[in-house]
Amino acid sequence: MKAAILTEPKKIEIQDVKRPAIKSGEVLVKIKACGICTLEQRLYTGDIKLFYPLIPGHEASGEIVEISEEGVLSDFKPGMRVALDLVNRCGECYYCRTGKSNQCINRFKKGQQVLGGFGEYIAVKSKQIFTIPDTLTYEEAAFSEPVACCVHSLKKIDLKLAEDLLIIGAGPMGQMHLQVALAMGARVFVSDPDADRRKQAVKSGAFMALNPEKDNIKEIIEENTEGRGADACVITSPSHKALQTGIDSVSKTGRINIYTSYLDAPVLPIDANTIHRSEKLITGSEGRTEYDFLTAVRLLSFGIINVKPLISMKVPITDIDYGFEKAMSRDTYRVILINNGN
Ligand SMILES: [Zn+2]
Numbered sequence: 001m002k003a004a005i006l007t008e009p010k011k012i013e014i015q016d017v018k019r020p021a022i023k024s025g026e027v028l029v030k031i032k033a034c035g036i037c038t039l040e041q042r043l044y045t046g047d048i049k050l051f052y053p054l055i056p057g058h059e060a061s062g063e064i065v066e067i068s069e070e071g072v073l074s075d076f077k078p079g080m081r082v083a084l085d086l087v088n089r090c091g092e093c094y095y096c097r098t099g100k101s102n103q104c105i106n107r108f109k110k111g112q113q114v115l116g117g118f119g120e121y122i123a124v125k126s127k128q129i130f131t132i133p134d135t136l137t138y139e140e141a142a143f144s145e146p147v148a149c150c151v152h153s154l155k156k157i158d159l160k161l162a163e164d165l166l167i168i169g170a171g172p173m174g175q176m177h178l179q180v181a182l183a184m185g186a187r188v189f190v191s192d193p194d195a196d197r198r199k200q201a202v203k204s205g206a207f208m209a210l211n212p213e214k215d216n217i218k219e220i221i222e223e224n225t226e227g228r229g230a231d232a233c234v235i236t237s238p239s240h241k242a243l244q245t246g247i248d249s250v251s252k253t254g255r256i257n258i259y260t261s262y263l264d265a266p267v268l269p270i271d272a273n274t275i276h277r278s279e280k281l282i283t284g285s286e287g288r289t290e291y292d293f294l295t296a297v298r299l300l301s302f303g304i305i306n307v308k309p310l311i312s313m314k315v316p317i318t319d320i321d322y323g324f325e326k327a328m329s330r331d332t333y334r335v336i337l338i339n340n341g342n
Pocket residue numbers: 037038039058059145146
């Protein structure tokens with residue numbers, strides 16, 4: 001089969017590799033679509049290094065082609081359309097057994113499948129596939145993973161009906177957070193310096209889309225919340241100023257989720273006494289559990305959220321370099337790689 005293989009930073013090439021054989025309990029899936037996420041971009045630039053050669057891609061969807069005769073209990077059939085959850089949760093560790101499988105300690109152990117969405121086929125455990133309806137395109141289904149991470153993120157800060165949420169950064173993750181938060185019944189303020197991204201946020205239903213280069217975010221949110229500030233905030237932009245704005249713009253008892261990851265690991269701009277007195281809660285968000293993934297697939301399948309405006313471009317996997325170039329530019333949300341003949 002063909003696969004896009006990262007052999008060293010900035011060097012990704014289409015190679016012929018052996019099609020994976022399924023083991024007991026596994027399903028072979030022909031990949032139809034896979035998003036180029038920030039993780040892939042950082043793997044590509046070399047800012048994150050795992051190992052080489054590597055097949056990137058963790059936001060994938062496809063069609064079942066083969067099912068192991070042993071160890072698969074559900075009634076999966078060849079031809080079924082699925083979203084792929086490409087994390088190997090062990091189901092045995094403390095975190096898995098306490099419903100926090102996003103923190104599974106064995107998920108990156110040797111022998112575990114890591115990524116693989118930029119290949120033509122992938123063999124996965126049957127618990128990693130989630131069927132999707134015909135009404136959902138493969139490109140849309142490829143959003144299951146990032147949407148699942150937003151579901152996890154908003155559960156993490158316990159977002160409630162009719163609360164005020166501030167989302168900083170209206171790139172792809174900010175836009176997905178917005179849609180999930182609206183589905184959860186929140187009123188959402190969005191902040192982003194990019195006018196097009198603000199426009200898209202308003203179109204999706206943001207209450208206000210603010211420009212951090214011109215607007216005083218904290219003041220405007222206070223004016224709209226009887227002086228309190230937002231009930232919760234999600235930071236999806238890695239700028240240090242965004243971190244400060246997020247912490248300053250929530251109310252007493254406000255919950256802040258540092259969703260973004262940082263290459264330079266800044267120190268929090270808040271002192272311990274302020275946390276003590278204000279009871280602000282600061283947390284982060286890592287990945288998603290299988291429950292979050294299922295929720296995301298249902299949100300997409302039921303049409304509760306609409307990711308079509310976030311599909312900026314579909315690029316054949318053979319044009320992988322072009323795909324990366326476009327994915328890394330600010331004028332795209334998600335670039336989706338598609339397999340030829342799709
Ligand atoms: Zn992702």
